[in-house]
Amino acid sequence: MSREAVLNLILAAGFLVFPLWAWMAEEPFLITLATRAAIFAIAGVGLNIALGYGGLVSLGHAAFFGIGGYAMGILASHAQTYTPLLEWPFLVEGTKSMPVIWIVAMLASALAALAIGALSLRTSGAYFIMITLAFAQMLYYFAISWPAYGGEDGLPIYVRNGFPGLNTLDPIQFFALVYALMLATIAVAALVRRAPFGLALNAARQAPERVRAVGISPYRLRLAAFAISGTITGLAGALFADLNRFVSPAMFSWQTSGEIMVFVILGGTARLFGPVAGAALFIALEHLLGGVSDYWHVFLGALLLLVVLFGRNGVVGILAGQEARRG
Amino acid sequence: MSLTLLVEQILNGMQFGVTLFLTASGLTLVFGVMGLINLAHGSLFMVGAFAAAATAAATGSFLLALAASIAAAAAAGAIIEVGVIRRLYARDHLDQVLATFALILIFSEGTRWLFGSFPLYLSIPDALAGPVTLPGGIRYPLYRLMTIGVGLVIALGLYLLITRTRLGIRIRAGEADREIVAALGVDISRLYTVVFALGAALAGLAGALVGAIQSVQVGMGEPVLILAFVVIVIGGIGSIRGSLVGAILVGLTDTLGRFLLPGFFRLFMDNSAATSVGSALASMLIYVLMATILIWRPTGLYGARA
């Protein structure tokens, strides 16, 4: 087994052991913290498919995170007020069922990612960064000024949505659910990576003209990658909304896009478990440094800077080193 | 709606655009020459504003405050170029984004550490206070007219700098190929420090000029940064001319959109619904503009064709 595989196992196990320990020690907040990190990790796993594998530097993934969040918020708010979502042309009721919400969230973000991707992928480089940001900003301002679902005030959901057979209000059970989804999305990412699709996507990042020359369109590869990426980030958004029992336009803000990107880069771009390491480290830092000083952002900034300047390939890169990958 | 009001709004749009140009020009210069995405540009804008406010409070002189804003931002720019930025030129955009994002955190909270959480006072000098009457009976604030003037002078200055001076030749050569420049015996790293400090100084000056009619507070840089990026992307990254055109386009679109859209929706909606829909659309308008332009021309208006 390569060093990276060992590290991945340790990360996966650590992510499970820590909340279990917190559960035994009756520190429910630490479980919540771990849940939060796991959700951000899912968002990062999503972005990593576009950014790490496809080389698509999207500064607009908050769009999908937010769409996922609002899918949950809208469905659940209609369910809690017993008002139908749509009466015409056919009746659509809200729902408090997590699986349904997840599917809607993923479908909605997949469609949005297809639309945004189809337009944005006409550009490249810094222009791509900025056009994805532009689309997220449009949704941000729309969400702020759209009064139906709370506008800037956001939308509180009073009770966490349900999952058959589980009590989702119990922190450890909700964590277990999120953890399982995190592993599932990582498995999807691994599958995508090793499949012919991932092989071609990876090649398209490095040598698009070569991919074209073997009869594969890089544009379509990238668009599909962007859609898969947006779908997973959308799922994370729905989970995040359920964790907080609240959605607001802040989920669409460019800072959110930036943070998801930080998780990926901090952990190690294009590394399977990079987003997991990045999100865990970021949340841990936020938690530990936040208590030290009002000005803890200075230390966070300095630390990020050190990682970028001296630790290429993020945390996973530092720990696992540069190893040739094997499919 | 009177014609005078429309003309005044167009003037407002121009003025807003020129202020945007002040911030965007430094960003596009750095981006064009070094290929660097500098998210911390907004922080340099803030440094300029804070330096100006502190100097104005200490000396009472607006001119000294402007000088201080340029000096402080240029110094901050030179320091971060030597300390951090120059290690990023060879890296990809991702590392640049992350590192300069980290710089934002450090600058913002560092400034709050030094100056506290409360907004600072910075106002325009008495000589420039109040409105003047323009031909056609429009009363327009003198300071805003002056900002338009300063912006245009800087645009001209940058144009001359790049086309007519030795430094400009080196900058253009550096854009083309840094190895050629190095081969010509130019100290490329000093050149980059100078260019970066120049970009920072422009941002600092913009911060002081804008801060005097807006507000000087921590966090003032980020909204400006986003707008500046919108401008340079519309104009085509690296093109000074593009950033001027882009800035004025964004300024006009934003100002006229805010002004005209609610009225447009009033034609077929009730008053308060029109106001709210119109304003919502107006706030998204510049991003719609940017996306449309990029879809039409993927490298901006004056960007190099891929």
Place this chain on the structure above:
Amino acid sequence: MKTRNLLLAACAAALIAGSAAAEAVKVGMITTLSGGGASLGVAIRDGFMLAVKQAGAKDLEVIVEDDQRKPDIAVQLADRMIQSDKVDILTGIVWSNLAMAVVPAATAQGKFYISPNAGPSALAGKGCHKNYFNAAWQNDNLHEAAGAYANQAGYKKSFIMAPNYPAGVDALNGYKRFYKGELAGEVFTKLGQKDYASEIAQIRASGADSVFFFLPGGMGIAFLKQYAQSGVDIPLIGPAFSFDQDILQAVGDAALGVRNTSQWNKDLDNPANKAFVEAFVAEYGRLPSLYASQGYDTANLILSAMAKADVKDADAFRAALEAADFDSVRGAFKFGPNHHPIQNIYVREVIKEGDVYTNKTIGVALENHADAYAKDCKM
């Protein structure tokens, strides 16, 4: 000298309080201490902690955390305070959107939430809760007072303006609820907008006799400076948020003479207020702001309830809070049926005292004013 007496008195009060409630009460304060909106959170915290210090209450433990003005961080902190720190009472949130994220869940878990600032209408009307108290105002209150003041001042044609987000919409609705004249124009600006040339031109062209605006924070600073430069001299009215002690210094001359509405001012003539202003200046070396006064009142409200009841006895403690038996710095203060204040709202004018810009109370806009949503509240 005076401060010391006050402290002694507070200690004595604390001793009495200590005898009534034996167990320490834990208060979790979630407020904005970093980033752009930090000045408000800092003021609330400083006011609150001043009251705690004055009371010398040993049985009160306050945990202060920074929410960075992000709803998700606020929720996370609330979860932590409830789950790990086991707080009894939450307070501190500055912004309506953060309050909406935290309050419903916290009160549903049986915790008390005392708001020192935000008062969204959803929490005052249908969404009210027996464990939610607002010690500041319902969001619409100051805007309603501005509308009432416009009538008193004889304005017939107002131009009204606010950012396009729920609090902005509420502001304009609040103003219109009391204002009886006609509107010369109604404009929603972009949230966070810093250039108001376009709006000022519209104001000039509108033929209005008064301008009502609600632009909190940096937006207000920018608008006031630009308005002063524009040569338009239509009188301005606004809620106190843009004329707060901490902001005024950054606006300077541009704010002089502007009338604004507030439930508090530093010159309100009551002993509690005099003592508060003096103690605040002595402690922090600056004049207290509106937010500081609200933080101070919030703390004193909690202390007054602690003196009467044990926080573990929720019903008794709630009754003690409802009584609001403390000396508010705004004078008379009581809660309405939806746990929002019934209080006077004053009209203030911005003046310059020596080198310091501040406000002077010039009249009362609304007396014993309650909010419009109380009737929808069913507890």
Place this chain on the structure above:
Amino acid sequence: MAEPVLAVEGVCKSFGMVRASDNVTLDLRPGEIHALIGPNGAGKSTLIEQICGGLEPDAGRITFLGRDVTGLGTVQRARMGLARTFQISALAMEDTVIENVLLGAVGAAGGAFRFLRSALRDRAFRARAEAALEQVGLAEERWMRAGDLSHGQRRALEVAVALTLSPRAFLMDEPMAGLGASGSQRMTGLLRELKAQAPILLIEHDMDAVFSLADRVSVLVQGRVIFTGSVAEIRAHPEVRRAYLGEDA
């Protein structure tokens, strides 16, 4: 005479005032190696891009396998069986050799929208890739990263990727460039083998290789084909000697 596999007829392309392709006509017949030579700046790269579909000609037409492909893009022409190698190696340098070759196998199978199975474990893909590596002599290096290969090995890898496509025609852009004498020799041998699989349009500077491999040679000067003929005819042609071989004597 057999129907040509690839035909360029009267193709013109200008960039501003520069005529990069000036009424170019040439064809590639089954079983041959047709070499295209010309000095730097003669318009070879522009012509290749037009044949591959990266650039659209201003006038003229290009047919491949009897079909007019002038309006088709690179991807479609590649799918029809036009395989090219690049002058400057265009490989996924971070990936292993086998992954680079697998890419060709994936392309040949008609698209990359397969998600479920690992590309490396897919028998059909793997067999095709291994065969190509075997043929160019890179089987031993299959787990090396492309970026760690020597220059000559990269040139061979380029050819291997083209091979996996089972093409109907090869278009090789200076496969000998930068190879030493022994490297050139090996590549020459390889191309001679490939000719049996599909005809090769060979753009090359290495005259020894051209003269030993080519069945026909076309000379491109200033965007025009000034001569097409056998190796012997080319050697003898005075205009070619003057224009291209630079012999003014």
